[in-house]
Amino acid sequence: MINIFGSLFVILGTLLWAADTLIRYPLLYSGVSASQIVFLEHTFLVIFVSGYFIINKNLLKLREILRKNYLEFIVIGVFGSALGTLSFTKAFELINPSLVIILQKFQPFVAFILAHFILGEKLKKDFIIYASLAMIGGLLISLPDIRSGLSINILSDVSQSTLFGYGLTLIAVISWGSSTVFGKKLSLSGLNEIEIMSGRFIFGFIFMSIYVLSLGSMSSINTHVEIIFKVLMMVVISGVLGMFFYYKGLRLISSRMCAIAELFFPFCAVVINWIFLNKSLQPIQIFGGLILISASLILQLKKVKD
Numbered sequence: 001m002i003n004i005f006g007s008l009f010v011i012l013g014t015l016l017w018a019a020d021t022l023i024r025y026p027l028l029y030s031g032v033s034a035s036q037i038v039f040l041e042h043t044f045l046v047i048f049v050s051g052y053f054i055i056n057k058n059l060l061k062l063r064e065i066l067r068k069n070y071l072e073f074i075v076i077g078v079f080g081s082a083l084g085t086l087s088f089t090k091a092f093e094l095i096n097p098s099l100v101i102i103l104q105k106f107q108p109f110v111a112f113i114l115a116h117f118i119l120g121e122k123l124k125k126d127f128i129i130y131a132s133l134a135m136i137g138g139l140l141i142s143l144p145d146i147r148s149g150l151s152i153n154i155l156s157d158v159s160q161s162t163l164f165g166y167g168l169t170l171i172a173v174i175s176w177g178s179s180t181v182f183g184k185k186l187s188l189s190g191l192n193e194i195e196i197m198s199g200r201f202i203f204g205f206i207f208m209s210i211y212v213l214s215l216g217s218m219s220s221i222n223t224h225v226e227i228i229f230k231v232l233m234m235v236v237i238s239g240v241l242g243m244f245f246y247y248k249g250l251r252l253i254s255s256r257m258c259a260i261a262e263l264f265f266p267f268c269a270v271v272i273n274w275i276f277l278n279k280s281l282q283p284i285q286i287f288g289g290l291i292l293i294s295a296s297l298i299l300q301l302k303k304v305k306d
Helices: 002-029 034-055 059-068 070-094 097-104 107-119 125-141 143-149 160-188 193-215 225-250 255-261 264-276 283-305
Strands: none
Touching: 002 034, 002 225, 002 255, 002 264, 002 283, 034 059, 034 070, 034 193, 034 225, 059 070, 059 193, 070 097, 070 160, 070 193, 097 160, 107 125, 107 160, 107 255, 125 143, 125 255, 125 264, 125 283, 143 283, 160 193, 160 225, 160 255, 193 225, 225 255, 255 283, 264 283
């Protein structure tokens, strides 16, 4: 049963990430740039984890953790936490958002391949079948947005910016898939959730600081009280609580099972939009959700049985 609880923790994390979008996207649409939001988030997250280790008088331990595992933290912090988010957001501005959504669904494949070669996790035939069904379910959940977006002739204009958008989407997919595997590697080395989160946030903050400074936009960071309050809400919801449950779940299950559980993010997002924004669920989304839940449950039961 421990594997089922692990997946439930990861799904709870995706639910909190989905709740985060109720604040994040209105902020983006109000004119606050993605780089400013991500930078402010990492600033507050680093303050949080630093305060945790200061209170527990473990700053020397934190320094040693970062020193011993800096390569893994570069993957989950620089790529998974900062670069992946920035690339995904920028891709929405350059290419059809529906294509970004479709390509993002290939993220579990990255995790499967890396988990096989880096962690030695074997891919059995049954897993591949039900994992594919789960990914189809996740795709069907996003189908209404994809279908409306693809009404445009996407092949009519393949420009340099379009190719750049595809490249950014690929960076995001590889970054997030890699982050899952290397996060699992850190948990296997004995690090707990707070320690993994700390390295992730600190390395993400270092990257974001360099990025914002390189753009010369540090002085233009919006520090209006309302903006800061909304960012702090996101920090608590998706940064602290969401990542805590995510890494708690990842510690209990394989990275490939975690990648499947992460597919619940779009399902949680449409449910939250239904509840809070009165956006009704379409039959195809409900059908996709049932496929995703069924395939995931079968994978869990087969794992427990094994």
